[in-house]
Amino acid sequence: MAELEQRGDRTPIPAAWEYASAPESREIVKLEERYGLFIGGEFVEPRSGEHYKTLDPSSEEPLAEIPQAGPEDVALAVGTARKAFSDGWSAASPAERAKYLFRIARILQERSREFAVLESLNGGKPIRESRDVDVPLAAAHFFYYAGWADKLEYAFPHRRQQPLGVAGQIIPWNFPLLMLAWKIAPALAAGNTVVLKPAETTPLSALLFCDVLRQAELPPGVVNIVTGDGATGAALVKSEVDKIAFTGSTEVGKAIQRELAGTGKKLTLELGGKAANIIFDDCALDQAVEGIVNGIYFNQGHVCCAGSRLLVQESIYEPLLEKLKRRLTTLRVGDPLDKNTDVGAINSRQQLDKIEELVAAGEEEGAEIYQPPCRLPEKGYWFAPTVFTNVAQSYRIAQEEIFGPVLSVLTFRTPDEAVEKANNTPYGLSAGVWTEKGSRILWMAQRLEAGVIWANTYNRFDPASPFGGYKESGFGREGGLHGLEPYLDFREDSADVIGG
Amino acid sequence: MAQAPALPTGFELPLEPRLPRIGSVDQVAVEARATDLSRRSIKREAKLFALDLAVRMMDLTTLEGADTPGKVAALASKAVRPDPSDASVPSVAAVCVYPNLVQTARERVAGSGVKVASVATAFPSGQSPIDLKVAEARRVVELGADEVDMVIDRGAFLAGRYAKVYDEIVQVKEAVAETHLKVILEVGELGTYDNVRRASLLAIAAGADFIKTSTGKLSSSATLPVTLVMLEAIRDVFEETGRRVGMKPAGGIRNAKQAVQTLVLVHETLGLDWLTPDLFRFGASSLLNDVLMQIRKEKTGRYQSPEYFTID
Numbered sequence: 130m131a132e133l134e135q136r137g138d139r140t141p142i143p144a145a146w147e148y149a150s151a152p153e154s155r156e157i158v159k160l161e162e163r164y165g166l167f168i169g170g171e172f173v174e175p176r177s178g179e180h181y182k183t184l185d186p187s188s189e190e191p192l193a194e195i196p197q198a199g200p201e202d203v204a205l206a207v208g209t210a211r212k213a214f215s216d217g218w219s220a221a222s223p224a225e226r227a228k229y230l231f232r233i234a235r236i237l238q239e240r241s242r243e244f245a246v247l248e249s250l251n252g253g254k255p256i257r258e259s260r261d262v263d264v265p266l267a268a269a270h271f272f273y274y275a276g277w278a279d280k281l282e283y284a285f286p287h288r289r290q291q292p293l294g295v296a297g298q299i300i301p302w303n304f305p306l307l308m309l310a311w312k313i314a315p316a317l318a319a320g321n322t323v324v325l326k327p328a329e330t331t332p333l334s335a336l337l338f339c340d341v342l343r344q345a346e347l348p349p350g351v352v353n354i355v356t357g358d359g360a361t362g363a364a365l366v367k368s369e370v371d372k373i374a375f376t377g378s379t380e381v382g383k384a385i386q387r388e389l390a391g392t393g394k395k396l397t398l399e400l401g402g403k404a405a406n407i408i409f410d411d412c413a414l415d416q417a418v419e420g421i422v423n424g425i426y427f428n429q430g431h432v433c434c435a436g437s438r439l440l441v442q443e444s445i446y447e448p449l450l451e452k453l454k455r456r457l458t459t460l461r462v463g464d465p466l467d468k469n470t471d472v473g474a475i476n477s478r479q480q481l482d483k484i485e486e487l488v489a490a491g492e493e494e495g496a497e498i499y500q501p502p503c504r505l506p507e508k509g510y511w512f513a514p515t516v517f518t519n520v521a522q523s524y525r526i527a528q529e530e531i532f533g534p535v536l537s538v539l540t541f542r543t544p545d546e547a548v549e550k551a552n553n554t555p556y557g558l559s560a561g562v563w564t565e566k567g568s569r570i571l572w573m574a575q576r577l578e579a580g581v582i583w584a585n586t587y588n589r590f591d592p593a594s595p596f597g598g599y600k601e602s603g604f605g606r607e608g609g610l611h612g613l614e615p616y617l618d619f620r621e622d623s624a625d626v627i628g629g
Numbered sequence: 630m631a632q633a634p635a636l637p638t639g640f641e642l643p644l645e646p647r648l649p650r651i652g653s654v655d656q657v658a659v660e661a662r663a664t665d666l667s668r669r670s671i672k673r674e675a676k677l678f679a680l681d682l683a684v685r686m687m688d689l690t691t692l693e694g695a696d697t698p699g700k701v702a703a704l705a706s707k708a709v710r711p712d713p714s715d716a717s718v719p720s721v722a723a724v725c726v727y728p729n730l731v732q733t734a735r736e737r738v739a740g741s742g743v744k745v746a747s748v749a750t751a752f753p754s755g756q757s758p759i760d761l762k763v764a765e766a767r768r769v770v771e772l773g774a775d776e777v778d779m780v781i782d783r784g785a786f787l788a789g790r791y792a793k794v795y796d797e798i799v800q801v802k803e804a805v806a807e808t809h810l811k812v813i814l815e816v817g818e819l820g821t822y823d824n825v826r827r828a829s830l831l832a833i834a835a836g837a838d839f840i841k842t843s844t845g846k847l848s849s850s851a852t853l854p855v856t857l858v859m860l861e862a863i864r865d866v867f868e869e870t871g872r873r874v875g876m877k878p879a880g881g882i883r884n885a886k887q888a889v890q891t892l893v894l895v896h897e898t899l900g901l902d903w904l905t906p907d908l909f910r911f912g913a914s915s916l917l918n919d920v921l922m923q924i925r926k927e928k929t930g931r932y933q934s935p936e937y938f939t940i941d
Binding site: 141142143144145146147148149151257261411412413414415416417419420451459468469565585586 | 652653654655657658659661662668669670671672673674675676678679682861868896897901902904905
């Protein structure tokens with residue numbers, strides 16, 4: 130550690146400063162060996178009789194057995210939700226609904242460390258992120274929508290609104306608890322009941338959340354959690370729900386939309402992205418580098434709005450790339466539970482295969498690859514932070530969503546060209562603009578086809594701010610007032626309109 | 630041959646390759662980055678390493694009107710032997726005192742390797758004619774200071790007279806010759822991170838060996854984001870020119886935790902090469918005892934009562 134290297138007659142410079150490991154304790158999380166489906170406020174054995182193992186992706190160590198819900202299980206959950214809806218929840222006073230949401234929010238805060246550890250354990254993300262981002266934001270979403278529950282008539286004045294009924298919600302594995310909060314909080318605030326299916330690889334925080342629901346004494350059946358793979362999701366889509374809210378891949382989103390066509394069921398989709406992070410030559414360079422890193426290596430790049438296409442103004446290409454590469458050497462890849470880890474494990478074998486496949490394609494197409502020297506653990510699923518330069522717009526790595534810690538760098542010369550290149554994608558979820566010039570930020574924001582545009586920052590979220598996509602990134606918004614709308618039926622209140 | 634248009638003085642050194650921009654700093658983002666880095670969890674041997682380093686990097690300072698030979702002698706003794714009960718605790722880098730007390734400090738630290746630093750150029754305001762500042766700096770060197778900490782003229786800087794600020798540093802650098810020159814920006818009076826960056830580059834271009842945050846006379850001084858901005862300026866100069874400039878945060882660093890956080894900032898911004906007293910110093914008066922207390926805690930596993938650490 131404190132070995133010193135003598136260099137000339139100068140004071141010795143240390144050979145290394147290794148930070149001692151600083152792992153967050155796993156003790157706080159108590160896992161069951163085997164879980165049931167959460168239906169009607171109880172954990173029940175799946176009628177399918179099937180279970181599968183969920184893993185810690187950083188070690189491939191099995192954590193628990195999870196039920197694989199079949200169509201019968203899903204139907205039971207939806208029926209239970211329907212009953213809870215008509216037996217009281219839809220008639221509960223709005224203030225009563227708010228009470229439960231506030232309770233859930235507070236319990237999430239109280240148990241935040243437990244959720245943070247579990248989220249990192251099951252998902253592979255660094256504890257720093259689950260502790261500072263995922264869990265606090267999840268609680269914030271419940272607080273936010275708790276506030277709206279008894280104010281819906283002010284949220285949508287002159288429109289008489291009522292809940293839809295049962296919402297079927299399917300969430301992805303990248304932010305398991307946060308996506309759960311994005312889905313459940315507005316649904317309950319609007320007076321619906323819920324059947325939620327967590328992602329196959331990351332069901333544990335949703336199952337721990339069931340405990341929070343019981344602690345909050347939420348009436349049984351208002352929220353039901355069914356676990357399983359894509360087949361379970363498909364069964365939920367086909368079931369007797371009134372609405373489907375899906376966050377996940379564009380491919381599956383399209384299949385869901387086809388399935389629901391003509392059924393009258395409502396649908397919101399939050400799908401993939403290939404966001405442009407646009408760096409102008411007048412930006413604050415060092416801070417832009419941080420934004421680029423946060424844009425693509427945050428959560429191992431498993432972020433639908435990740436800034437995966439870096440568009441750099443050619444006049445600062447070289448200094449920026451130099452700074453970026455240097456910065457990558459300080460990224461700490463490793464144990465997700467270590468408080469100093471910046472980049473954790475890839476979520477699953479399947480996802481790692483996909484990343485490796487696309488990276489190989491990038492190299493084959495002629496892009497130049499850079500990875501900082503870093504020791505990856507032997508067990509588990511890992512991928513080093515990666516930058517591709519010499520990328521042409523036509524390469525697969527510039528077109529397809531990689532959903533991993535892989536950045537493709539392209540250049541532009543003028544603002545017009547930046548807009549043109551940024552919009553040249555089937556996706557349209559998010560974008561970043563880095564410039565000191567306020568007027569240019571607004572100019573760009575008007576022209577970029579993306580649901581979320583960050584200026585001089587990236588991957589910032591707030592419950593009050595709507596989130597969602599253009600084009601193949603989906604439709605419907607989550608967060609803010611916009612996020613309530615998809616969970617309500619509206620009738621124009623003619624008397625009110627005339628009166629008002 | 631046509632003559633190139635004259636540039637204002639102060640724009641020849643590392644600026645050419647950087648044109649057309651000095652660069653700017655985004656306040657929100659730089660503060661967020663500093664906060665992120667401050668959350669690094671530094672424990673056990675890594676912490677002990679940092680604490681030991683912090684002692685070796687310390688400029689133990691007293692700059693008070695009430696300073697006397699007695700006070701400075703005590704401080705200088707402490708600098709040489711910070712923890713008499715633990716021989717493995719190293720000496721600090723330097724003692725920093727007013728010019729009148731340089732001689733006293735020199736006598737006390739003689740032979741120990743501890744340097745004597747002093748302040749010049751109408752410290753702390755810098756609001757004096759340049760000839761006086763130059764004379765003062767020269768005199769401080771004659772008095773036996775190994776290192777001179779000068780202040781920039783913030784009045785001139787804030788009035789946009791950058792060339793004046795630059796010229797003064799050049800002249801003081803000439804006056805002190807080989808003596809180590811630290812240039813104090815007094816960031817608390819500069820108002821913005823952009824100004825901190827600009828003043829850092831200006832001071833470096835003018836010949837500073839070190840850039841230093843503050844005089845210690847203001848309440849707002851060596852915060853983590855300010856330190857980060859200055860380290861980034863140093864990094865840019867190093868990457869463009871290969872020249873290594875030192876950094877000294879001073880004022881406001883009162884406990885060991887802040888010192889360790891600052892060292893993390895240095896480590897992750899400039900790397901191991903700057904983790905040496907040749908290129909990094911802490912200017913502090915009350916930091917040392919907390920660091921000593923933490924060192925003993927790391928070694929014994931227990932906190933020792935403050936009474937066991939000398940007050941000087």
